[in-house]
Each structure stands twice: as C-alpha cells, then as structure tokens.
Amino acid sequence: MFRRDRVSVTTYLQLAFVCVLSVLPPLWVFVTSLKTGPEVYTYPPALLPRSLYVGNYLAAFREFNIEPAFLNSVVVSTTATLAILLIGALAGYSHSRFRYVGNTTLFLFALAIRMVPPITVLVPLHNLGRTLGLLNTLHWLILVNIAFNLPTAIWIFKVFFDQVPQELLDSACIDGCGNMGTFARIVLPLSRGSIGVVTILMFVAVWNEFLMARTFAFGTEARLLPAALEPLLGVGVDIMGMHWGHVAAAATIIILPLWPIAIFFQKYLVSGMMAGALKS
Amino acid sequence: MLNAKWASTYLRLPRRLFKGVDDHFGPLAVLPSLVVLVGFVGYPAVQTIILSFQRARLGETSGTFIGLNNYVQAFSQHQFWNAMRNTFIFTGGTLSVELLLSIPIALALSRRFRGNALFRGAVLLPYLCASVVVATIWKWWLNDTIGLLNYILVLVRVIKRPLVWLGTVHLTMVVLILISAWTRVSVFTLVLIGGLQTIPEEVHEAAAVDGAGRFQHFFRITLPLLTPYILLALVLRTTFAMREFDLIWLLTEGGPVGSTDLISTYTYRTAFSVFEAGYASALSSILLIVTFAVSAIYLWLMPRR
Numbered sequence: 001m002f003r004r005d006r007v008s009v010t011t012y013l014q015l016a017f018v019c020v021l022s023v024l025p026p027l028w029v030f031v032t033s034l035k036t037g038p039e040v041y042t043y044p045p046a047l048l049p050r051s052l053y054v055g056n057y058l059a060a061f062r063e064f065n066i067e068p069a070f071l072n073s074v075v076v077s078t079t080a081t082l083a084i085l086l087i088g089a090l091a092g093y094s095h096s097r098f099r100y101v102g103n104t105t106l107f108l109f110a111l112a113i114r115m116v117p118p119i120t121v122l123v124p125l126h127n128l129g130r131t132l133g134l135l136n137t138l139h140w141l142i143l144v145n146i147a148f149n150l151p152t153a154i155w156i157f158k159v160f161f162d163q164v165p166q167e168l169l170d171s172a173c174i175d176g177c178g179n180m181g182t183f184a185r186i187v188l189p190l191s192r193g194s195i196g197v198v199t200i201l202m203f204v205a206v207w208n209e210f211l212m213a214r215t216f217a218f219g220t221e222a223r224l225l226p227a228a229l230e231p232l233l234g235v236g237v238d239i240m241g242m243h244w245g246h247v248a249a250a251a252t253i254i255i256l257p258l259w260p261i262a263i264f265f266q267k268y269l270v271s272g273m274m275a276g277a278l279k280s
Numbered sequence: 281m282l283n284a285k286w287a288s289t290y291l292r293l294p295r296r297l298f299k300g301v302d303d304h305f306g307p308l309a310v311l312p313s314l315v316v317l318v319g320f321v322g323y324p325a326v327q328t329i330i331l332s333f334q335r336a337r338l339g340e341t342s343g344t345f346i347g348l349n350n351y352v353q354a355f356s357q358h359q360f361w362n363a364m365r366n367t368f369i370f371t372g373g374t375l376s377v378e379l380l381l382s383i384p385i386a387l388a389l390s391r392r393f394r395g396n397a398l399f400r401g402a403v404l405l406p407y408l409c410a411s412v413v414v415a416t417i418w419k420w421w422l423n424d425t426i427g428l429l430n431y432i433l434v435l436v437r438v439i440k441r442p443l444v445w446l447g448t449v450h451l452t453m454v455v456l457i458l459i460s461a462w463t464r465v466s467v468f469t470l471v472l473i474g475g476l477q478t479i480p481e482e483v484h485e486a487a488a489v490d491g492a493g494r495f496q497h498f499f500r501i502t503l504p505l506l507t508p509y510i511l512l513a514l515v516l517r518t519t520f521a522m523r524e525f526d527l528i529w530l531l532t533e534g535g536p537v538g539s540t541d542l543i544s545t546y547t548y549r550t551a552f553s554v555f556e557a558g559y560a561s562a563l564s565s566i567l568l569i570v571t572f573a574v575s576a577i578y579l580w581l582m583p584r585r
Contacts, residue, residue: 005391015388019402021462025417026409028428032420043426091313098306106310113321115571117523119544120564123331123338123557124324130339147320150313179305180298208410210526215552229412233419233530244420251416258408262401269404 026255033057033248040245056249064250065220069228074257076138076224077206080145084153084202085195087146092157092194093183097169107158114151118144118211129216136222141213145206152205153198160194161187196268203261207254225254325568331561338555350562360563362538363546366453370542371521373457375514378468381461382513386472387502407466411526418459419531422446446531449539456540460527464520468513475509476502508582515578519571543567 032040033056034049060066095107125144129135134143164187172182188195213224232247262269301308332350336343354360389400409417421429422445430442445455479502487501525544528534534541534549543563551560 004393007388007391007393011388011391014384015399018385019399022405022466023402025421025462026405026413029413029417029420041426044431045426045428087312087316090309094306094309098309100307103306103310106314109322110313110317112572113317115519115575116321116325117519117544117567117571119523119525119547120568121321121324121328122548123551123560123564124327125320127327127339128320128324143316144320147316150316154313178299178302180302183305204408208413210411210530226410226412229416230530233412233415247416248420251413254410254413255408262404262408 029248030252033245033252035245037243037245040243040248056243056245057253059243059246060249060253063246064228064232065223066225066228066250066253068220069223069225070253072138072223073207073225076141076145077203080142080149080206081199081202083142083146084149085198088150088153088198089157089188089195091150091154093161093187095154095158096161097187107154110151110154114155118148122211122215125212126215136217136219138222140216141222141224144212144216145209148212149202149205153202156198156201157191157194160191160197164190193268196265200261200265200269204258207258229254328561328564328568331558332565334558334561336558336561338551338557340557343558346558350559351566353559354562354566359538359541359546363541363543366540367522367542367544369453370457370460370524370540371518373453374460374464374521374524375517377457377461378465378517379510379514381465382468382472385465386469386476389469390473390476403469404466406463409463411463412530414459414463414527415530418455419446422455447536449536452532452536453540456527456531459531460521460524463527464517467517471509471513471516472506475506475512478509479505511578511582515575515582518574518578522571522574523567 031047031049034052034054035046036050036053036055039046039050039053091110095103095110126135129140132140134140168186168190169182172186177185208226209224210226210230213227214230217223217227229247229250232242232250331343333345333347334343335346335349385403389396389403406414421427424430424442424444424447427442427445429445430439433439434442443451446452483501483505484497487497492500523544524542525548528540528542528545529548532540534545544567547560547563547567550556550563
C-alpha cells in the first residue's frame with residue numbers, strides 16, 4: 001500500500017545541505033539569544049553558549065515593551081483569523097455551490113483583489129482610518145488584515161468545497177436539510193482540512209505582517225510585534241553599539257508561537273498549500 | 281383577539297427569518313466578503329487612481345486636480361526609472377533563483393522515503409519567519425565586523441577580506457535577491473511537488489522502457505508536464521515579489537545610493553516621509569497596472585484546459 005522509493009546517498013546529502021541552509025540561519029539567532037553580553041560579541045564566535053542564559057529574554061520583555069506588543073499581536077492574529085475563517089468559508093461555499101447572477105464575476109473579483117499590493121492602497125486606507133477614527137487602534141489593524149487575506153481563504157475554501165460530492169448534498173436536501181444545515185453538517189465536516197489550511201496560513205500571515213502594522217499604529221497601544229522590533233534593526237542602527245542578545249531574544253519570541261501551530265497543523269500546511277495552489 | 285394574532289406572528293418571526301435567509305443562502309453568504317473586499321481594498325484602489333490625478337498632501341481626502349502631471353513627473357524622474365528597473369531586476373532575479381533551486385529540491389522531495397516529512401518541515405522554516413525576523417537573522421550573519429558569513433568565507437579562503445554585504449552598490453541587490461529567495465523557495469517547491477505528483481507512474485515507466493537517459497527523461501518528459509505548475513508558481517510569486525517592501529525597508533531602505541530602491545519603497549517614502557499623497561498615488565497606480573499586466577501575460581501563457 002505504501003511504497004518507498006530508493007533514494008541515493010547523494011540525494012540525501014543534497015537534501016541535508018538544503019536543510020542546513022534553511023535551518024542554520026534562524027538557529028544561529030536562537031543560539032545567540034542564549035549568550036551573555038560579552039559572549040555575543042566574541043570573534044570568532046563560539047558555536048554554543050557557555051550556559052543557557054535567559055537574561056536576554058527578560059531584558060527584551062522589560063526594555064522593548066515586548067509584552068503589550070505580544071498581547072496585541074495575539075489579539076489581532078486570533079480575531080482576524082477567526083473572522084477570515086467565518087467570512088471566507090461562507091463566501092467559498094457560495095461560490096462553490098450556488099447559481100445566481102454574478103457568482104463567477106464575484107469570484108474573479110476576489111481573485112483580482114488578491115493581486116492588489118497593500119502598498120498601493122495605503123494612502124486611501126490611512127485617510128479612511130482617520131475619517132473613521134480607527135487609526136492607531138487594534139480594530140483597524142484587524143479589519144485591514146482580514147481584507148487582504150480574505151481572497152486567499154475564499155480560494156482555498158472553494159477548492160476544497162468543490163471536491164465534496166454533489167450527491168451528498170442532494171441527499172441532505174431530500175432529507176429536509178436546509179442550505180445552512182447542509183453547510184454546517186455536511187460540507188464543513190467533510191472538508192475539515194480546509195479549516196486547518198486556512199487557519200495556519202492566515203495566522204502566520206497576520207502574525208508576521210509588517211507594512212500595515214508599522215503604518216497604521218504610532219503608539220504603543222496598537223503596536224504589534226513586528227513593528228515593535230523595527231526600531232532595533234533600522235538601517236542606521238549599528239549592531240556593535242547595541243545589545244544584540246536582546247534583539248535575538250525578541251526575534252525568537254516572534255517565531256516561537258508559530259512553532260506549536262506549525263507542528264500541530266503541519267500536514268495541513270504542506271498538503272493544503274499544494275492543494276490550494278493547484279486545483280484552481 | 282388582535283393581540284393573540286399579533287403575538288403568534290411575532291413568535292413565528294425568527295423561524296420565518298431563518299427560512300428567508302436559508303432560501304437565499306447563496307447570495308447572502310457572499311455578502312460579508314463582498315463588503316470587506318470592496319470597502320477595504322476595492323474602494324481604496326479606486327481612490328488611489330482618483331488621487332493620482334490630484335495634488336494632495338497626506339491626510340487630505342481631496343486635493344486640486346492637476347491632470348496627468350503626477351505621471352509626467354514620475355516619467356521624467358531618474359528616481360522613478362531607477363526604482364522601476366530595480367523592481368524588475370529584483371523580481372526577475374529572485375524568481376530565477378527560486379525556480380532553479382526548487383526544481384531539484386522538488387524532484388528529491390517528491391519521492392517517498394524515510395524522513396521526507398522532516399525535510400519538508402525544515403525547508404518550510406524560512407517561510408514561517410516574519411520579515412523582521414528574516415532581517416534580524418541576516419543582519420547578524422552579514423555584519424561586516426562580527427558576522428559569521430564573513431568569518432566562514434575568509435576561513436575557507438573564498439574571499440580575502442570581509443565584505444560589506446549590505447552596503448556595496450552591486451553586491452547588495454544580489455544579497456537581497458538571495459535572501460528573498462531563501463524565504464520563499466518553499467512556496468515554489470510545494471507547488472512543484474504537487475505538480476510532480478500529478479504525473480502518472482506509467483509515463484515514467486514508459487520512458488524508462490524506451491531507454492530515455494536521465495537528462496532526456498527530465499527535459500522531454502518531466503519538464504514539459506511540469507510547465508503549467510511552473511507557470512502557476514510564477515504567477516503566485518511574481519505579484520508578490522514585485523510588491524516586496526519589508527526586506528528592502530528593514531535591511532537597506534533602498535540604499536546604498538538608491539541601488540536597491542524598489543517602486544514599493546519609493547512609493548512609501550513619497551507617501552509617508554515626504555507626505556506627497558498625490559504623487560505617491562500615481563506611483564501606486566503604475567505598480568497596480570504593471571502587476572495586472574504581468575498577471576494577464578501569465579494567464580495568456582497558461583495552457584487552456
């Protein structure tokens with residue numbers, strides 16, 4: 001049933017090389033975050049820290065206001081992801097199963113929206129946010145993040161829903177299940193994978209988003225993690241004159257929450273990214 | 281009597297409402313997404329185009345109409361053409377690197393062997409890193425005084441003395457292209473793995489029986505069958521590479537001397553450092569048009585099913 005292919009040692013070595021290239025750079029930052037002040041700046045650098053030093057993490061939390069930014073990021077990413085799941089699943093189902101005037105046009109419109117680079121609408125969004133009094137609030141960041149990630153979610157949901165056999169929906173209909181019931185009891189449970197895929201992709205996208213986070217929030221009250229890290233890295237910032245161990249710790253804090261999510265949803269991440277990209 | 285009748289009508293209201301919603305579920309379900317997409321992307325995009333014909337400062341919702349002046353200004357400015365050229369160099373560069381790297385990786389990873397999932401997970405790691413984290417990683421590695429890369433390369437005698445990776449005119453663009461490819465090669469790889477899995481086993485067996493060599497096999501069988509997926513990956517990545525902002529902003533801000541300035545960074549500076557919203561909108565409109573034009577070309581190239 002499950003066949004294995006013969007793979008030569010050369011292929012293994014090539015793959016191992018690729019993995020080292022992918023893993024080593026982030027790993028090095030993680031290692032640096034565990035070093036003490038003088039250790040960080042030794043040259044040639046030591047491969048392993050002498051002891052597991054957590055002072056950098058404590059300092060990062062204390063000095064860089066990481067804590068409020070972390071909580072803000074959690075709130076924005078979670079809320080935006082949930083909203084995208086809800087709105088996206090409804091729209092994907094609608095595009096997948098219903099015939100009404102303009103259905104195809106609206107789906108193509110959603111795909112076209114996906115092509116719009118956020119930077120091109122930043123000025124009108126800035127004006128709109130100011131008019132609504134939402135600039136520099138988490139609400140605004142949640143709203144714009146929903147908008148820019150929604151098209152991808154709609155697309156993935158539609159692809160998954162298209163694979164549910166029509167006969168099942170017909171039999172549900174005959175048994176007296178309404179449209180909403182069919183959606184909630186048949187379609188969604190049968191394409192659970194789609195929820196996994198969209199959750200992981202959207203959470204990662206919102207968590208990592210930088211451009212809008214830096215543009216639409218100027219105070220600490222609405223600052224998200226990526227924007228909080230920016231002042232530590234600016235072009236003019238000389239890394240010899242600052243405490244790099246703290247920056248490494250802050251960077252590690254940003255990646256860390258994605259790990260459990262990525263591992264939990266790993267099979268969705270790989271299979272879903274391919275499915276979402278392919279069966280258009 | 282009247283009261284009882286009214287009471288029953290009201291009591292039935294939720295049920296009737298539910299029935300009404302259920303009967304028109306299709307169009308109603310798409311409505312929330314439509315509101316969000318039009319309100320926060322579609323309508324602002326139209327506003328960008330309107331603003332591009334005006335002289336306006338940031339924060340002013342309407343300025344004075346000046347016709348095509350913003351576009352004339354853009355086309356007559358060296359900075360604009362420099363940013364445009366850099367955008368195409370960056371996009372072309374990072375896509376080529378991603379394509380060339382992803383084909384062998386995808387060929388290897390599409391086989392079933394022990395540890396495959398582990399390798400896939402490792403390749404995906406850079407994808408999970410936020411752009412600020414990517415910038416942190418590479419700023420640390422590429423530092424000219426204590427960076428590990430210079431240390432290693434000097435040690436193995438590839439270079440004689442440490443290089444200033446992020447501050448040398450032609451070198452920096454190459455470095456940024458490689459960093460960008462590093463973060464997104466996994467997207468390309470996954471699409472190609474998906475494509476490779478659609479090729480039936482029989483095709484490979486037939487080629488082997490007919491005595492095709494490894495190169496012949498790849499160029500005559502695998503590559504042609506993979507072409508639609510390569511095009512698909514290219515569409516996905518091109519539009520995103522052309523809008524790349526984060527890495528450039530965090531690592532070089534367009535420098536040294538504008539050699540890594542892209543349309544995105546140029547637009548951003550114009551809008552949010554100089555506050556010329558009208559001119560920035562013209563630049564944005566040009567990026568919008570170019571993005572859609574490139575996507576249209578790809579769609580036209582895509583084989584019809």
